[in-house]
Amino acid sequence: MRILNHTMAGAPVEVRVLEGRGDSAELLNFCTHTPVLAMDTETTGLDIYAANFRIRTVQFGHADLAYVVPVEYGFGDLATEGLRRSRTLVCHNAPFDLLSLDRTGLADFEKLAPRVRDTRLMAHQLDSRAQGEGGIGHGLKDLAEALIDDQAPDTQTGLHQVFRQLGLRVSEGFAQIDLAHPVYLLYAGLDVILTHRLHTVLTAEIQRRQVAQLVDFDHQVQQATSRMQRRGMLLDVEYTERLVVELRDDAEAARREAAQWGVTKVGSPAQVAEALIAMGEELAERTAGGAWKVDKQVLGGLADPGRGRGANPLAAAVLAAKRADKWRTSYAEAMLANRDSHDRIHPTINALQARTARMSVSNPPLQQLPSRDWRIRQCILAEPGHVILSADFASVELRVLAALADEQAMKSLIQNGVDLHDSTAAALFGPNFTKAQRQLAKAIAFGKVYGGGAAGIARQTGVELSIVERAVAGFDRTYPAISRLSHRLRDRVRLTGERWVTTPTGRRIHLDSDRLYAATNYLIQPTARDIAAQALLAIEDAGYGEFLRMVIHDEFLASVPAVDAEEIGHGITQAMSMTLRGVPIDADFEVGGRSWGSLYGAPATGHFFAQTHKVATHSSGSVEAPTEPHGEGGAAS
DNA sequence: ACGACGCGCCAC
């Protein structure tokens, strides 16, 4: 056993590195008898599903002792046995370690996950703000520096220096540094010691705040998203490769066009602005930094102006080039680069990312693929013999707003299945309202969800401010409880000095004192997220989990056998449906063809027409607290 | 050469 000594928070700690089979008894004894065992892995990189991905070490530890198991030296079986004997395991960002162990065959995800506590989830519950938002952040080093030892990040800094001295980038260093390097081993060992100490601190605070049930819920949800990540989704590689070529050609053609006016970099706003001015265009808006603003809206106005003016070909070319570049690099090439050896992508799902607890998806960013054009989504396929199914909530944030504000007029409209925006438009503009007036009514409703005012809605819609102001006043008269809610939330801050809102599920979201108007959104968005999260668990409980491929805030994407698609769609929407304070939270589903693009207007393959089918379901169940049985008809408190 | 940051654009 190789011993490395260090101090943490002023007291000695020890890192023991296995050197031979003779050390195995001590390690396994430690794993068996440590009631709360911190665990971590060091790997060759973050791309778990890449062909050359490997686990280099697995570490175990408690508050002042860590064991490093060098898997790369042939001790993988000892890591496996240590994990098997462990009781409660603690990880920081468990999905990464559990999926890495699962992927490399060292431990089954299903066996480990139920015993794992994740300090990242716990920390998010205590303060969901990222660094730079006034919070500590959720990285192990951020948290350890703030809560354990302010010198905790030094080892990481030291390791990065070692990488640099070796001529390696940080991303290369983890794969290439000698496994015997003492700084690397120390870093590996200290991480589990920090994780263990962090768990102790966070557990006490979670007990004090009585949010243990919510933290358990978050763990279950994270298990479900990890299984989704492991499942991955099938990529149409040939199509995607053709699309890359097509987008590159589009961009090059547009770039040549732009070059005629001297623009060599379409991504340089300064260059674009200069060329436009040289063409005689008059720019009006500036960015916050004082530069001429030439964003999509400005360029769009020049490229496609109203009557009496010519279209500016440079503006159109710049827009076209940038769009083709973005679609190619961020989406099409990202999908090809992230695929595994079975042509599947496994986007990283962060089940608890945003300040509002919303999920995020990256590598590639599947929550934000273009939706007005089917070409990017066409890259994603259902399994052979399957079709794509999408199930989504019906205007969930507005329903949550009505429920939490207890806005009676809005609640009864929803309960009676009346179109909310039609009704609002009729109340504001009379029964013969125009399409544009309905759009304004809808924009105001969304503005309320975001905490926006008349000016913001006017900017968003392009409608004259005085008209918007009158409409907003009418909205407030029609739905008075909504303004009352936002005022109540702000008054509460003034009265109690507590700068946060607490959601029905017990989530605490901190408010910025200069943005108190965000309080309404901070109540709605996390609640909508928790509704979707509970639905995810309900879908798994109903036996449909294996079909799930992705979650996009209020939508679930699935690959289902073509012959059972309707039945599964009904089952999934049934599981998603619930009631929030008397307001039905309903879901609809659509069945497409083989590719995701079929739901966005792509010509179907194998069929003459895309088979889409919208079905509204009835609500059942409730969502007052995340631990209530889901999918059941039980009444809420 | 690398990293941080502003800006812009994609989604819900």
Added chain:
DNA sequence: AAACGTGGCGCGTCGT
């Protein structure tokens, strides 16, 4: 009186 929420990611720019 006024106040538009949450992310990921690529490019260009600027600092080290």
